[in-house]
Amino acid sequence: MKKIVVTGKSIEEAVKNGLQQWNTTEDRVKIQVLEQPSKGLFGLIGAKDAKVELELIPDAIEEAIHFLEDVSRTMSLQIRIEKKDGKDGPELHLFGSELGMLIGRRGQTLDALQYLVNIVANRYSSSHLRIVLDAEQFRERRKKTLEDLADRLADRVIRTKKEVVLEPMSPQERKVIHAKLQDHAKVRTFSRGEEPNRRVVIVSR
Structure with missing residues (x-):
């Protein structure tokens, strides 16, 4: 946890000084008063400033970004990370010249990295993030x-009247297939098997 001790003529001023140092807002910190201010003798002699400790509350998305930056440095990759608000939640987009290493075959490495990113982020979030x-x-x-x-494949099922079983896919990819064919007039889909070998099956209606 990142902490600093700051002083000021009042508790409010000490907190303000700390927030300025970190360039953050009060809702991002925990505040512990270490010493109350005192005016001293005759308001002058022995006067003491207020002393407070500020502890930065980690931001889940920022921690996820730090994790990705650490991974890219370990792999000697130069990447740029952009945060976007997607329709289903936060999105982190990676840009760089050698991202094939981070994507992997059919996105398997990217999926694994996404899984780890969510573990990291949810350690610092009060509600579940995806x-x-x-x-x-x-x-x-x-x-x-x-x-x-x-x-x-839907056309093949219609033509042959035989079910088609796809290769194992991640839940996100299976969802794409199901969504694409959910309103199809002549075929329907369902999933079969256990993770990580769960597959989409396409059959005639």
Whole structure:
């Protein structure tokens, strides 16, 4: 935990001095009064300033970003991180020249990193957070690939009258397939199996 001890003519002034040092707001700190101010003899001799200890309350998203920065440094990667407010919650977008290492095959490394990012963030959050981690719009490109796959396989099911079982996917990717075909007139989907080998199945209605 990051802490500082600051002084001022009053408790309020001491707190203000500490907030200015950290360039933060009062809702981001815990305040402990160490010494009350005193005017001293005749209001002059022996006067003492107020002394307070400020403890910075960690911000979950900032801690997640620090974690990603540490990972990238360990891998000798230069990345830029942008925070965005997505429709389902906070999103962290990574930009850089060698992000393939962080994405991995079909996004498996990115999914693993997203899992760790959420563990880190939720250690510092009072309510459950679900952060989406993306790199160079990989999620959107992968979503388009999966939607196209869903359409092609639905056509195959209609043509052959046989069910199609997809390869194991993450819950997020299965959700894309289900959402794409949920209103299809001739096929329906469901999931089969246990994690991490759970698969989408497409069958005729």
